[in-house]
Amino acid sequence: MHPDITSKNSIVSEFKPLDPLLHSQLRLAVMSLLLSVEEAEFTYIKEKTESTAGNLSVQLDKLEKAGYLAIEKSFRGKRPLTTCKITQKGVKAFEAYVENLKNYIS
Amino acid sequence: MHPDITSKNSIVSEFKPLDPLLHSQLRLAVMSLLLSVEEAEFTYIKEKTESTAGNLSVQLDKLEKAGYLAIEKSFRGKRPLTTCKITQKGVKAFEAYVENLKNYIS
DNA sequence: TAAATAGGTTTATTTTATAAACCAATCTAT
DNA sequence: ATAGATTGGTTTATAAAATAAACCTATTTA
Secondary structure, three states, X not given: OOOOOOOOOOOOOOXXXXXXXXXXXXXXXXXXXXXXXXXEEHHHHHHHHOXXXXXXXXXXXXXXXXXXXXXXXXXXXXXXXXXXXXXXXXXXXXHHHHHHHHHHHO | OOOOOOOOOOOOXXXXXXXXXXXXXXXXXXXXXXHHHOOEEHHHHHHHHOOOHHHHHHHHXXXXXXXXXXXXXXXXXXXXXXXXXXXXXXXXXXXXHHHHHHHHHO
């Protein structure tokens, strides 16, 4: 069975689908940030991405549920502390997204 | 007045907003396509982007209303023919989008 | 002349993104 | 001691977007 190079799923398709989880401004910014620092607190991400807490909370949840982030909830002294890390799966997904995106922008 | 390099509107902001009109898979594909061919028919775009007619129709409208595309409706023989061209404004917007996007993916 | 096809548009539905409201705990000033 | 503000978020509501489904008119084919 040789591959069907005309099918929708073929490697030759010009515009490959962009992972909808990553094709979102805030989530992409979060992933980009975590890719560079490899661990960050909720408030830090909030500042860097200039997002609201509510929006960020929702988007972090989605990324965690997708397995792209690992989120740890603890305490610093007496205050809650949410720490985020990108997972290997997240890194892979980000890289694939960027690869696919290149077909669109170059 | 020296520029306030800490303000939200400063040039140093890490993640610049991505034009929501372009940050959409189908619309981005359309723009990308039209950037390379500089004129295309509805059905051609539909095939290349693997989109449905309804979805494409809606997205072309949006791009036209934004002034990113010029859309001409005519007839080929007896059948309707929709032809799309990218505008200079569209080219500029696309370039700006790509520039901003680079902050996220590199 | 009935059914299928071309080339779309319009409308409805489902998802998303985002903001607003809220909450519990803690800190601050009086 | 306690009222009000602040921290660090979550939950809920709203607005906007993407997408598909239904539809339409004309044309072509069987």
